[in-house]
Amino acid sequence: MYQAKTDLGTRQRRPSRRAQETRRAIFAAAEALFAERGFDGTSTRDIAAKAAVTPALVSFHGGTKQALFEAVVQARASELSAAREAALAELMAAQPRPPLRAILAAFIRPLMARATGPDPGWRAYARLIAMISADPQWRALTARCFDPTVARFSQVIAASCPRAAPEHLAAGLVFSVAAMLALITSTWRIDALADSANGIAAENDSGNQLDRTEALICYAEAGMLALLGQGAAPSQASARPLVG
Amino acid sequence: MYQAKTDLGTRQRRPSRRAQETRRAIFAAAEALFAERGFDGTSTRDIAAKAAVTPALVSFHGGTKQALFEAVVQARASELSAAREAALAELMAAQPRPPLRAILAAFIRPLMARATGPDPGWRAYARLIAMISADPQWRALTARCFDPTVARFSQVIAASCPRAAPEHLAAGLVFSVAAMLALITSTWRIDALADSANGIAAENDSGNQLDRTEALICYAEAGMLALLGQGAAPSQASARPLVG
DNA sequence: GTCTATATGTAGATAGAC
DNA sequence: GTCTATCTACATATAGAC
Numbered sequence: 001m002y003q004a005k006t007d008l009g010t011r012q013r014r015p016s017r018r019a020q021e022t023r024r025a026i027f028a029a030a031e032a033l034f035a036e037r038g039f040d041g042t043s044t045r046d047i048a049a050k051a052a053v054t055p056a057l058v059s060f061h062g063g064t065k066q067a068l069f070e071a072v073v074q075a076r077a078s079e080l081s082a083a084r085e086a087a088l089a090e091l092m093a094a095q096p097r098p099p100l101r102a103i104l105a106a107f108i109r110p111l112m113a114r115a116t117g118p119d120p121g122w123r124a125y126a127r128l129i130a131m132i133s134a135d136p137q138w139r140a141l142t143a144r145c146f147d148p149t150v151a152r153f154s155q156v157i158a159a160s161c162p163r164a165a166p167e168h169l170a171a172g173l174v175f176s177v178a179a180m181l182a183l184i185t186s187t188w189r190i191d192a193l194a195d196s197a198n199g200i201a202a203e204n205d206s207g208n209q210l211d212r213t214e215a216l217i218c219y220a221e222a223g224m225l226a227l228l229g230q231g232a233a234p235s236q237a238s239a240r241p242l243v244g
Numbered sequence: 245m246y247q248a249k250t251d252l253g254t255r256q257r258r259p260s261r262r263a264q265e266t267r268r269a270i271f272a273a274a275e276a277l278f279a280e281r282g283f284d285g286t287s288t289r290d291i292a293a294k295a296a297v298t299p300a301l302v303s304f305h306g307g308t309k310q311a312l313f314e315a316v317v318q319a320r321a322s323e324l325s326a327a328r329e330a331a332l333a334e335l336m337a338a339q340p341r342p343p344l345r346a347i348l349a350a351f352i353r354p355l356m357a358r359a360t361g362p363d364p365g366w367r368a369y370a371r372l373i374a375m376i377s378a379d380p381q382w383r384a385l386t387a388r389c390f391d392p393t394v395a396r397f398s399q400v401i402a403a404s405c406p407r408a409a410p411e412h413l414a415a416g417l418v419f420s421v422a423a424m425l426a427l428i429t430s431t432w433r434i435d436a437l438a439d440s441a442n443g444i445a446a447e448n449d450s451g452n453q454l455d456r457t458e459a460l461i462c463y464a465e466a467g468m469l470a471l472l473g474q475g476a477a478p479s480q481a482s483a484r485p486l487v488g
Numbered sequence: 489g490t491c492t493a494t495a496t497g498t499a500g501a502t503a504g505a506c
Numbered sequence: 507g508t509c510t511a512t513c514t515a516c517a518t519a520t521a522g523a524c
Binding site: 036037038039040041127130131133134135136137139143147150151154155158166167168169170171172173174175176177178179181182183185186188189190191192193194196197198212215216218219220221222223224225226227 | 378
C-alpha cells in the first residue's frame with residue numbers, strides 16, 4: 001500500500017526534506033509527461049525516469065497511476081480557481097454588475113497569464129487541462145475541479161444580463177472556454193494559418209501570445225453578446241433572428 | 245506483413261464479400277473505440293473483440309495500430325472536406341463575396357449535421373476528431389486531413405473582409421473550430437450549466453442540438469466580426485482598442 | 489482470408505531487504 | 507523512505523497451419 005495523503009485518523013511523521021523533494025520531483029515529472037502524452041500514453045516508469053527515482057517511489061508517493069493523475073490536476077486547480085474568484089470579487093467590489101468583457105477577462109486572464117508565463121509547470125498544466133477537457137474519461141474530475149467556479153461566473157453574467165436565456169449563456173461559456181483552451185493547444189495552427197495567408201512573410205513570432213489573449217477576450221465577448229441578445233448587431237446579412 | 249492498401253505495383257485479387265465485411269467491421273469497431281477511449285486507451289484486442297474477429301485479423305486488415313488509426317481518421321475526412329467545399333462552392337456561385345455567417349455555416353453545418361444525425365459512425369467520428377485536435381501527437385495527421393479546407397475557407401473570408409489582419413482571421417477561425425468541437429464533446433457540460441442556472445427545471449433536453457448549431461454559428465460570426473474589426477462594436481466598456 | 493499459438497516487450501503494483 | 511527484484515497481466519505483432 002501507499003501512504004494515504006489525507007489519513008487524518010493516524011499520526012504521521014513530518015516528511016523529511018529529501019522525501020518532500022522526491023515527492024515534488026515525481027509530481028513535476030508526472031505533470032509534464034501527462035500533459036505531453038496523455039494519461040494512457042504515460043507509464044509510471046516514464047515518470048520515475050524523468051523524476052530520476054525508481055518506479056517503486058512513484059507508487060509510494062503518488063499511489064495508483066490514476067490517483068497521481070487526479071492529484072496533479074487538482075493541485076493547481078485550487079490555485080487557479082482562487083485566482084479567478086479573487087479577480088471576480090475585486091471586479092464586483094467596484095461595481096455590482098460588471099460589464100461582460102471584464103467578467104470574461106477575470107476568468108480567462110488567470111489561466112492565460114500562467115500558461116504564457118515563465119513557469120514550465122504552469123505551461124504543462126495548461127496543456128494538460130486542455131487535453132482532459134475533451135476526454136469523456138475525465139468528466140467527473142474536470143467537473144469537480146472547475147465547474148463550481150464556472151457556475152459562479154455564470155451567475156454573475158446572468159445577473160448582468162437578466163434577459164439572457166440560460167441555455168444560450170451556458171453554450172456561450174462553453175464555447176468561450178473551448179476557444180481559450182484552443183489558444184493553449186493550437187498556437188501552432190494559428191501560426192500556420194496566418195503564415196499561409198501572409199505568403200511566407202513570417203513576421204514576429206513571439207510577443208503575439210499576450211495580444212492573442214486580448215483577441216480571445218474580444219472574440220468571446222462579442223460572441224456571447226450576440227448569443228445573449230444584447231446589442232452587438234452583426235454588421236451585414238443579419239436581419240436574421242438569433243436562432244434559425 | 246499486412247496487405248498494403250495502396251500497392252498499385254502488384255496485382256491484387258478482388259476481396260471476397262466476406263473479407264470486405266470483416267474489414268468493415270474492424271474499421272467500425274476501431275472508430276467507435278478510438279473515439280471512446282483514445283488511441284493509447286484502445287488495444288487491438290479490444291477492437292478485435294468488438295468486431296467479433298480474432299486479433300490477427302486486425303493486423304491483417306488494418307496494419308499496425310497507428311496505420312489503422314490514421315486510416316480511420318482519413319476515411320471520413322475526405323467526405324467531410326468534400327461536403328464543406330461543395331457548400332462553399334454553392335455559396336460562391338450565388339455571390340462572389342458571401343457574408344461571413346454563410347461562410348461559417350458552410351464549414352460548420354456539414355460536420356454538425358452528421359454528428360447529430362442517425363449514423364453512429366459519424367457520431368463517433370466527430371468525437372474522435374474533437375479528441376485528436378487537442379493532442380500534439382496527431383498534429384501532422386490533423387493538418388493533413390483538415391488544414392487544406394480550412395485554408396480555403398480562410399482565403400474566402402479574407403476576400404470578403406479585405407481589411408482583416410491575417411493573424412486575427414487565423415485566431416478567429418481556430419477559436420470557432422474549437423467552439424464547434426466543444427459542442428460535440430461537451431453537450432453534457434452545457435446541459436449541466438444550464439440546468440444549474442435553471443434551478444432544477446430541466447426542460448426539453450432533446451431538440452436542442454440543432455438549435456445549438458445555429459447558436460454556435462451566431463456566436464462564431466459575432467466573435468469573428470469583432471476580431472476582424474468590422475462593426476459589431478462591443479456594447480459597453482469598450483472604447484478600448486482591439487488588442488491590448 | 490482466417491485461425492491458433494506464441495514471440496517479445498512492457499505495463500502497474502508490491503514484497504521485503506536496507 | 508528508498509531500493510532491488512519480481513509477480514501478474516496485457517500489449518503489439520507475426521509465423522505457420524488450414
